[in-house]
Amino acid sequence: AQSVTQLDSHVSVSEGTPVLLRCNYSSSYSPSLFWYVQHPNKGLQLLLKYTSAATLVKGINGFEAEFKKSETSFHLTKPSAHMSDAAEYFCVVSLLNDYKLSFGAGTTVTVRA
């Protein structure tokens, strides 16, 4: 079985400063890991995914995440926050051919002008 813990329920940053969203996972096997973004009253959109290739994964809108097996972490970062980054972010873990994915509880990002 796998599980995901997002360590911060809410993150507030100033526009132009770095963003860090933390995600730890537990899995008995090599997992696939994903970050999704959700704007209010919308569906989720894939930001990036890790599937056992490069440990540093680049995604859309300037986001990237690093898979650290020793720390069982998959933290999401962005060097410079933009107002449009205000949204909710979900970390998701999946095992190959396992149709039940595990979602973190989500992190709400607020960006201050």
Next chain:
Amino acid sequence: DGGITQSPKYLFRKEGQNVTLSCEQNLNHDAMYWYRQDPGQGLRLIYYSQIVNDFQKGDIAEGYSVSREKKESFPLTVTSAQKNPTAFYLCASTLGGTGELFFGEGSRLTVL
């Protein structure tokens, strides 16, 4: 463009009524999912289907029912047995067991 279409986007229901949420995809994906989202609680899995004419209960299936008669369609019925149905419902699909989900825009159900 390929994608997932959920309808209606907003729905109001009186207590005791069943309501069906539609989910259609033209991505040729095998697997489809229904999630429920409540404020501050993330996404919870209601039902999922890996192939046509087959589906499995998720973590919170009580008070819900689904069908999968066509690959493209996975409707969700919220029955009167669901005690607290007011929520945001999200449909998703994926090609096989890759884990990369594609989501619809959601349906917001409010029980009056």
